[in-house]
Amino acid sequence: MIESLRIANFRCFDDLQLSGLKLVNVLTGPNASGKTALLEAVLLGLRGTPGAITGQINPGRSQLLPGASPALVFVGGQPVLNPAAFEQTWNYLFGNKNEDPIEISYDDYERKSYLLKIYYTLDVPQQALVQMPATAALSDVKPIVFDRIRSGESAGKIIVLPNFSIVGSQEILGPVAFYFGPTLNYSELDNVSWYSRLRADNKEKVVEDALREQYPFIERIEVLSPAGIQSIWAILRFGKKRPLSLVSAGISKIVSILLGAASVTKGVVMVDEFENGIFYERYASFWQALIGVCRKNANQLFVASHSAECLRELANIINDNDKDFCLLRTARLDNKCEVESITGASMRDALMSGREIRG
DSSP states (O other): OEEEEEEEEETTEEEEEEEOOOSEEEEEOSTTSSHHHHHHHHHHHHHOSTHHHHTOSSSSGGGSOOOOOOOEEEETTEEEEOHHHHHHHHHTTBSSTTSSOEEEEEEETTSOEEEEEEEEOSOOOHHHHTTSOHHHHTTTOOOEEEEEEETTEEEEEEEEOTTSOEESOOOOSSSOEEEEOSOSOOOHHHHHHHHHHHHHTTOTHHHHHHHHHHOTTEEEEEEEOTTSSOEEEEEEGGGOEEEHHHHOHHHHHHHHHHHHHHTOSSOEEEESSTTTTOOGGGHHHHHHHHHHHHHHTTOEEEEEOOOHHHHHTHHHHHTTOGGGEEEEEEEEETTEEEEEEEEHHHHHHHHHTTOOOOO
């Protein structure tokens, strides 16, 4: 798990340092105060690849950072990014007008360290230059570099050229990380892949039991492809079968997150706007199911929520396990975002006494 985290020159964060991160890290705070940006930084730092921004890497392909889709022009039949489009794809990430590199670093509880630096460069290796169309090479667009360091040693640089071709391995830098955004519609391809993997290992029961406990009218789930496209179906009582997404968008969201969390061990699971699409009476059971799966698989959890009702349900769940919880409360000051770290015990006591914890 990530124990400490530093984010420099990334979006709304000038130089943020956090330590004492826990198994369950709960984010709350006003709009535009950095909750999503913090989750994005964690995802980007863990993956350490351009694909974490552009959505070019599995898993969770549809839930990645909201980078602008690059505008392409065609020269000699080849797609080439025009200068403005290439820079627009990356510039929104930089908090200091691109003058300083983005730095995201973190240490885990096993004393392993990771560092990702992102910056523009004119120093491009010769093997990269041969991949650049002449029009792109003359366009004065500087390639962007993902410089990765793991435990003090280089894990390789990735160079993204102006035509968006990539030089270097896209092997992820750190532990596997999944980011589930505020939307209710996650990637069905990921759902099928995660469920199939669990089914092959006889581990699907943990998700199906949690689903059946919350929604008894669903007997189980399975992968079907009646129209040639695989998707998750719900097997309802009395033998009826329906695509899960048509049974309920909220239930489909719960299943997607539980499948992702159950399919990885020693990873990081991030959920933005946890309460979206979930009926308030299900908050407690969803918290219990997700935290239970993450605890069983040694996964770290980062969850953002605006809902007082949703957060109040954590009081009894924290109980005597306060050392496994941390509250991260975000705020915007002088156009920069800051994060206050609050212990699990303080968060529990505030919730149980009815005090406001959202800032």
